[in-house]
Amino acid sequence: MTGFSRRNFIRSASTILAGTALPGALHAIPRISANDKINVAAIGINGMGWTDLSAMLKHPEAQCVALCDVDKNVLDKRVAELATKGIKVKAYHDYRDLLSNKDIDAVIIGTPDHWHCLQMTDACAAGKSVYVEKPIGNSIVECRTMEAAQQKYNSVVQVGQWQRSQQHFADAIDFVHSGKLGQIRLVKAWAYMGWMKSIPVVADAAAPAGVDYTTWLGPATKRPFNANRFHFNFRWYWDYAGGLMTDWGVHLLDYALYGMKAQFPKSIMAAGGKFAYPDDAAETPDTLTTVYEFDGFNLQWEHATGIDGGPYGRDHGIAFIGNKGTLVLDRGGWEVIPEGNKMEAVPRQKKMDDGVFLHTKNFLDVIKSKNLGQLHAPIQVGAHVAVNAQMGNIAFKTNQKIHWDAANDRFQEQAANEYLAAKYHNGYSIPRIS
Template identity: 80%
Template sequence: MNNSRRDFIRSASTMMAAAAMPSALNAFPKLVAPSDRLNVAAIGINGMGWADLTAMLKNPAAQCVALCDVDKNVLDKRAAELAQKGIKVKTYSDYRKLLESKDIDAVIIGTPDHWHALQMTEACAAGKDVYVEKPIGNSIAECNAMVAAQERHQRVVQVGQWQRSQQHFKDAIDFVYSGKLGQVRLVKAWAYMGWMKSIPKKPDGTPPAGVDYAMWLGPALKRPFNPNRFHFNFRWYWDYAGGLMTDWGVHLLDYAFLGMKAQRPKSIMAAGGKFAYPDDAAETPDTLTTVYEFDGFNIQWEHAIGIDGGPYGRDHGIAFIGNNGTLVLDRGGWEVIPEKDKMEAVPRKPKVDDGLDLHTKNFVEVIKSRKFSDLHTPIQAGANVAINAQMGNIAFKTGKKIYWDAANNRFKDEEANKFLAAQYHNGYNIPK
């Protein structure tokens, strides 16, 4: 980062007066000298990485200078889209070469889950601030290593759980904290994904031209290329991700744990399986119920692929069930359903803003102010929910009710402890 940009970042707190405006675009001056802008690069740009970059570029204080993807077809497509907007970028197929650039201030990591830990920790070590997609890691050990890397290198790290930047989510949690619901004994979080269908089995084959498949695999077990495991559908394979539990679960369980100010449960149990599509190509369960036990309350997770009819008539949401009433929250708004005559109903309060725009705006603001406490989803918050989601999957894999040993940061069951760390392959080592 050149001296001009450093001076700009140090003095940027004076520019934040407009931060309360609803549009991310209005949070900064309309004209920012190129030498005073943050140079941003994106690693993994096929899906959410591209969405994150698009939102960030609405901010005049950020400019994209580089893209990285192991699929040259995607890389060329995105570079061409930026070129149409007058944005010329360098392109990379190897993220390590990108991280060597001294001209890059911050990186977006939108790669498959099994790559997040390595890329985030190496980006921090390279002096970059990081916007990393959720879930932050593909194992509990990775999550812990990512927190340690942020704390060691003192980089700004925002996790892509953008609901934490939406006003109606904040308002709903404030209502939970008010105590009006009475004692909350059960919190339900769920994702019923009717739009997701069965994944037909496909034969192994040759990677598409332009794809560096070895780099795509990275630390994952070396397997023949299969189109089902590539791009979006990698989510349904244990080598790379954790299914709906870690995909949607980290978004929704995040608010369940936040509303209850909860960290680690005493115990976890889970049951489910491939009930809807037992013979299709996916590995992770299409149906799952997980229960987290705390003192005085439980948190329950449910997911079902191929069904839209979730609790309270919603395909996703969080319900705080109290003695006086139930608060139901989803991405569209929130309401309170009274328990008989114990409290007044609260009609549905709809969403009022764009969470992703505000989340990327918050990231840029904190890069400039260096006030880490202003981050809406710091790495510690992302790790809390990612670790709990991993616990749910571990309980499913063991088929047991498992107990957490908080003093030693491990399970009391040795079979469960075998899943604490992801297995790295191909010469890669889990970050220490």
């Protein structure tokens, strides 16, 4: 399926918690002195790509020189917005033309998930540093391929899991690792998205003027244009993404796994469906419970759309449930709820910084320092959690308890292995990294 060997996987997986740089480059990281400006470009600028670029431009060492989008309406709008700030950029329709521009040092990839693998591997091969949005890939094989590309080209690759740069998340994990909670037997992570309502069914139609829909589809199944599948709502269709399991799961499962110093589960089972909106246009489940079995503890994921009332009165979060107390962590802060009188409570420790601002700063700093070990969310971190999130979706799709064969990097069940690789269409294929 890919040139990424089991030996390389073990080597990369071992760095998830250690944060060490990986050897084996084909070309050196581009030389940018401490006083140089970093020329940044963005591919996919309608949503998080624009948010990431806006955060990056708050740092004086970054300057935007190019934008790329297959929707000319979005592209023209963003070019005009930058122009009002005195920033003149080149506009590209084809990301490959952008990558051939040798003046560009770093690229932001903010396209739909099904494009991430192709664009990141091409960017690494072109010698660019890469800030790629999460989840990094739309299948396990894509994640492995992206890890292999980073290793081959020794590229600076930061994944947009910006919570990795927030102090209160780090402080919470330090508390978990201190052992004060006692034995942790259960970890819960959840996303209850009350803002997400039903997506009404709409008829297929011609693509809007200025939209290169064929290129937008890329390796996905060829279908008529439908407004529901385009821009933000692509997240709820299997062709392009993995629903809330991968969209929010990679943020929250990341810290659940990090807190437990866990790699991959022994088994996974999932149950759910379209319970809230059975007849709407979305494909991915609006309600899902996934249980990951590890040695000594279980990790439970829950998501529900149209509901805000999640566990502990929070619409999202991670709870480390120990014999002495429970630590509850979310984007706003963390607290410890004691189990009886077995430990002291810790009042809510509030968020104190801007995660996206700090995360983009970390990326720029590493481009200049060339020390990959300083990245807060390197590709190995992104791949680790994205693979675990994909496992949850695969358990749901197979409707059975599945078991991970860590020695061979695959499932014990053939039905689950059918979902290891995304199916590419329209002449595209998953890159082979050797």
